[in-house]
Amino acid sequence: MSAIYQRLSTLSFTRPSGTEEERKAANFLANEITSIGFKPEIEEFSYERNIPVTATLEAVLEDGSTKVFPVTGLIDSAPTPPEGSEAEFFYLKSFDEVSLSKIQGKIVLLHDRLSHEEYRRLRKAGIAAYITTSGTVRDTYENSDLETGRFRDNLHDLGAVPAFTIRLIDAVALLRLQPKKLRYTLRLETQSLISQNIVVTVPGTEIPEETLIVGAHYDSVPFSKGAWDNGAGAVQVVSLLEHLRDRPPRRTVTAILFGSEETGLRGSSSYCFQHQATLSSVKAMINVDVGGSILGKEIIFVTATEQTEVWVQSLLKEIGYAAVTTLKVMSSDSAVFSDYGIPSISMGQGAPRGGGYMHTRYDNMDLIVPQVLEAEAGWLATLVDRLTDAVVFPVPRSIPEKLRKDLIDYFGKRRSIMATLPPSEEDKPLPFRF
Numbered sequence: 075m076s077a078i079y080q081r082l083s084t085l086s087f088t089r090p091s092g093t094e095e096e097r098k099a100a101n102f103l104a105n106e107i108t109s110i111g112f113k114p115e116i117e118e119f120s121y122e123r124n125i126p127v128t129a130t131l132e133a134v135l136e137d138g139s140t141k142v143f144p145v146t147g148l149i150d151s152a153p154t155p156p157e158g159s160e161a162e163f164f165y166l167k168s169f170d171e172v173s174l175s176k177i178q179g180k181i182v183l184l185h186d187r188l189s190h191e192e193y194r195r196l197r198k199a200g201i202a203a204y205i206t207t208s209g210t211v212r213d214t215y216e217n218s219d220l221e222t223g224r225f226r227d228n229l230h231d232l233g234a235v236p237a238f239t240i241r242l243i244d245a246v247a248l249l250r251l252q253p254k255k256l257r258y259t260l261r262l263e264t265q266s267l268i269s270q271n272i273v274v275t276v277p278g279t280e281i282p283e284e285t286l287i288v289g290a291h292y293d294s295v296p297f298s299k300g301a302w303d304n305g306a307g308a309v310q311v312v313s314l315l316e317h318l319r320d321r322p323p324r325r326t327v328t329a330i331l332f333g334s335e336e337t338g339l340r341g342s343s344s345y346c347f348q349h350q351a352t353l354s355s356v357k358a359m360i361n362v363d364v365g366g367s368i369l370g371k372e373i374i375f376v377t378a379t380e381q382t383e384v385w386v387q388s389l390l391k392e393i394g395y396a397a398v399t400t401l402k403v404m405s406s407d408s409a410v411f412s413d414y415g416i417p418s419i420s421m422g423q424g425a426p427r428g429g430g431y432m433h434t435r436y437d438n439m440d441l442i443v444p445q446v447l448e449a450e451a452g453w454l455a456t457l458v459d460r461l462t463d464a465v466v467f468p469v470p471r472s473i474p475e476k477l478r479k480d481l482i483d484y485f486g487k488r489r490s491i492m493a494t495l496p497p498s499e500e501d502k503p504l505p506f507r508f
């Protein structure tokens with residue numbers, strides 16, 4: 075069996091942010107890196123969050139009877155008063171003006187993760203609380219886990235409300251009951267977590283003062299073994315180190331395995347904050363998040379100039395690697411680096427409908443195959459070689475205006491570093507002369 079597949083098999087266990095299991099995964103990866111011949115540094119960091127300790131939801135029917143539904147509270151959302159709250163129930167199928175005119179003071183059921191603009195409209199309309207759904211209508215209690223979602227950091231400037239997650243099957247049951255009101259309680263407690271990044275520096279042989287960062291997160295969400303998301307990326311970075319040991323790069327490579335990506339890009343945020351002073355030497359950041367499945371296409375997110383996307387496309391054609399590219403911000407650790415003004419190229423894998431189980435118990439080794447992992451690792455090695463060995467670095471250190479705006483939206487004006495950075499200076503084309 076190939077080494078990369080073997081490593082991923084060993085790493086395929088639940089390893090959520092700040093837990094013993096995450097630490098165990100970090101130690102395993104650090105040992106693998108040591109056995110390759112490098113000295114990994116384990117950089118610890120801590121952060122706080124408000125986790126739900128009590129979350130209840132009860133439907134009050136027309137005849138006064140009640141029915142309880144299992145729910146989880148959203149991490150970092152707002153508590154109810156200790157005695158709980160009661161509000162009328164509304165199913166917000168879409169953010170149309172008719173629906174929005176009817177939700178004042180109500181607890182609303184909705185489906186998708188909220189964008190900043192959507193949440194702004196809910197707040198303006200005066201909602202009391204909201205419920206999101208998890209899973210599919212085919213779930214049973216036995217074959218599904220009720221996830222604990224997170225109230226995203228970029229929504230905090232609008233003020234949090236109590237927020238819950240319910241199984242989609244229970245949302246259907248709740249709608250059938252047509253409850254008059256819902257009673258709900260949410261109690262939160264501040265929890266302090268310790269997590270860690272693994273950092274390895276491979277000094278450049280000729281241009282050591284210029285650095286390429288290559289990273290992948292190794293944590294998983296609770297309930298999930300995270301083989302696809304993102305044990306696959308973590309072991310690809312380990313393979314890359316094996317490659318760089320045998321073929322030292324001209325520029326410096328800093329490889330980072332990030333902890334706590336799943337709880338809000340904590341590892342990459344901590345790294346950038348701690349190493350701010352040296353980020354000016356970083357020419358670009360390469361990230362891998364999701365891979366190794368027998369199903370689905372390779373996707374490359376380019377958070378850099380159009381010229382960079384064309385350069386990536388040309389390289390794909392030259393070496394014959396099949397992938398689609400898009401000029402976008404990927405919701406992963408690469409976004410943090412780009413928010414600091416560093417261009418990033420981020421690899422992921424899209425699954426066909428019904429063939430991807432991100433953030434569930436079904437993200438395990440079942441669909442992972444060595445051939446895909448090896449092909450992805452091969453592409454990563456080529457990409458890194460070309461960047462580190464180029465005479466002139468092919469990726470301009472510039473983030474175009476549209477992506478700057480996307481980054482500020484993604485992180486929220488108050489937290490985004492990009493919001494404080496001046497637009498990158500670009501050389502104007504020189505007039506052509508004979």
Ligand SMILES: [Zn+2]
Nearest residue numbers: 303304363364
């Ligand atoms: Zn991921």
